[in-house]
Amino acid sequence: MSDSVSIAPATFDRFGLHHTLIRGIHAAGFETPWPIQVETIPPGLDGRDVLGLAQTGTGKTAAFALPLLDRLLGERRKGPRALVLAPTRELASQITEEIRALARFTRLKMATIYGGVSIHSQISALRQRPEVVVGCPGRVLDLLQQGVLRLGQVETLVLDEADHMFDMGFLPGIRKILGALPDRRQNLLFSATMPKEVRGLADDLLKTPHVVELADMAPATTVKHTLVLVAEQRKHALLEHVLTQDNCDSAIVFTRTKHRARRLAARLDQAGHRAVGLQGNLSQSQRDRAMRSFRSRHHNILVATDIVARGIDVSGVSHVINFDVPDTPEAYTHRLGRTGRAERHGEACTFVTASDSGWVRATERMIGSRIPRRQVEGFEPDVNEKPRRPDGRARNRPPHSARRGRSHRRAG
Ligand code: AMP
Numbered sequence: 001m002s003d004s005v006s007i008a009p010a011t012f013d014r015f016g017l018h019h020t021l022i023r024g025i026h027a028a029g030f031e032t033p034w035p036i037q038v039e040t041i042p043p044g045l046d047g048r049d050v051l052g053l054a055q056t057g058t059g060k061t062a063a064f065a066l067p068l069l070d071r072l073l074g075e076r077r078k079g080p081r082a083l084v085l086a087p088t089r090e091l092a093s094q095i096t097e098e099i100r101a102l103a104r105f106t107r108l109k110m111a112t113i114y115g116g117v118s119i120h121s122q123i124s125a126l127r128q129r130p131e132v133v134v135g136c137p138g139r140v141l142d143l144l145q146q147g148v149l150r151l152g153q154v155e156t157l158v159l160d161e162a163d164h165m166f167d168m169g170f171l172p173g174i175r176k177i178l179g180a181l182p183d184r185r186q187n188l189l190f191s192a193t194m195p196k197e198v199r200g201l202a203d204d205l206l207k208t209p210h211v212v213e214l215a216d217m218a219p220a221t222t223v224k225h226t227l228v229l230v231a232e233q234r235k236h237a238l239l240e241h242v243l244t245q246d247n248c249d250s251a252i253v254f255t256r257t258k259h260r261a262r263r264l265a266a267r268l269d270q271a272g273h274r275a276v277g278l279q280g281n282l283s284q285s286q287r288d289r290a291m292r293s294f295r296s297r298h299h300n301i302l303v304a305t306d307i308v309a310r311g312i313d314v315s316g317v318s319h320v321i322n323f324d325v326p327d328t329p330e331a332y333t334h335r336l337g338r339t340g341r342a343e344r345h346g347e348a349c350t351f352v353t354a355s356d357s358g359w360v361r362a363t364e365r366m367i368g369s370r371i372p373r374r375q376v377e378g379f380e381p382d383v384n385e386k387p388r389r390p391d392g393r394a395r396n397r398p399p400h401s402a403r404r405g406r407s408h409r410r411a412g
Pocket of ligand 1: 034058
């Protein structure tokens with residue numbers, strides 16, 4: 001789908017980026033540009049719109065950040081000139097950190113704005129007239145409507161994880177934000193998948209975009225993934241088995257609900273594991289603390305829900321364990337993307353019960369291959385098991401295949 005394929009430059013020097021950015025790239029430890037950067041940076045520098053079909057972990061932040069920063073350095077003008085919208089606070093913070101690292105030898109300023117934390121510090125950050133604003137749509141709109149954030153000088157707009165923003169019901173807010181931007185601007189839209197609503201947004205937004213397609217709905221080949229059939233009530237014992245037998249250096253364990261993530265983290269902690277929970281009911285500072293603790297390996301097990309874990313970049317996660325299957329087949333690939341990153345090898349193990357058979361079929365259809373089954377001795381599924389709700393009561397709703405509804409929780 002990409003309309004031109006550049007010859008991969010051996011180093012970043014050949015893009016002709018501003019020398020301060022080259023220093024930042026070296027300081028960040030990047031040696032060779034990754035495919036998405038090879039494909040995105042040249043058209044980005046030419047001022048073209050870009051549609052990037054790529055997941056987090058591919059290097060897309062630097063792919064959009066470098067052309068954006070290069071443009072900002074071409075002219076000394078303060079105030080928001082680049083706006084990056086991201087679905088979650090964690091992703092917004094991560095993007096700002098990466099942009100800050102790449103721009104560390106420049107004088108450009110950044111502000112991150114998202115809900116769930118005091119608005120005052122964000123207002124004072126905006127008073128510093130940062131050139132780059134990274135934020136979640138809810139709070140951006142809020143500050144825009146309060147007149148604190150002025151977007152009339154924005155030259156580059158980035159929408160990151162557009163599909164996730166749609167999942168979270170942010171598209172109407174984004175369309176309002178677009179109304180506050182000047183018509184003449186560069187647009188860079190990244191999305192791992194292309195539901196029709198995101199396609200519609202891309203069609204409205206992008207003018208003859210350069211299309212970069214890296215999204216592969218199959219999990220990365222660096223991830224060995226398996227399904228383990230298990231009865232719902234034996235999942236805890238199976239988890240204990242997998243955590244201890246599989247040499248899990250660090251694992252992200254996914255649950256279906258916030259409540260289950262909280263309870264499971266507490267249970268693992270009581271059982272002597274170094275586990276921490278990350279779910280949407282935590283305050284922002286609790287979430288930040290949990291992420292820091294997992295990144296620093298103080299805790300080596302992170303129990304999370306999809307909403308907070310998507311897009312999070314943690315290097316060296318050895319295992320992803322799906323304690324509950326995700327709501328959609330697409331989310332499976334996103335979850336597995338938390339391991340096997342940057343050429344490292346990872347393992348993913350999904351616990352499936354008899355009632356998940358519809359989900360298994362839909363997921364295998366999506367990724368185009370059968371997921372290997374793993375038999376764990378002592379954890380054979382009970383063929384007579386009735387479909388059950390996670391709380392153990394009989395399930396009274398259709399199986400997964402028939403309820404691929406989108407979540408509409410908001411991040412801020
Ligand atoms: P992203 O997809 O933007 O979340 O990037 C995933 C991770 O790869 C981040 O930790 C980046 O800092 C890192 N990264 C991005 N590009 C490169 C590169 N060319 N060389 C080495 N690391 C990179």
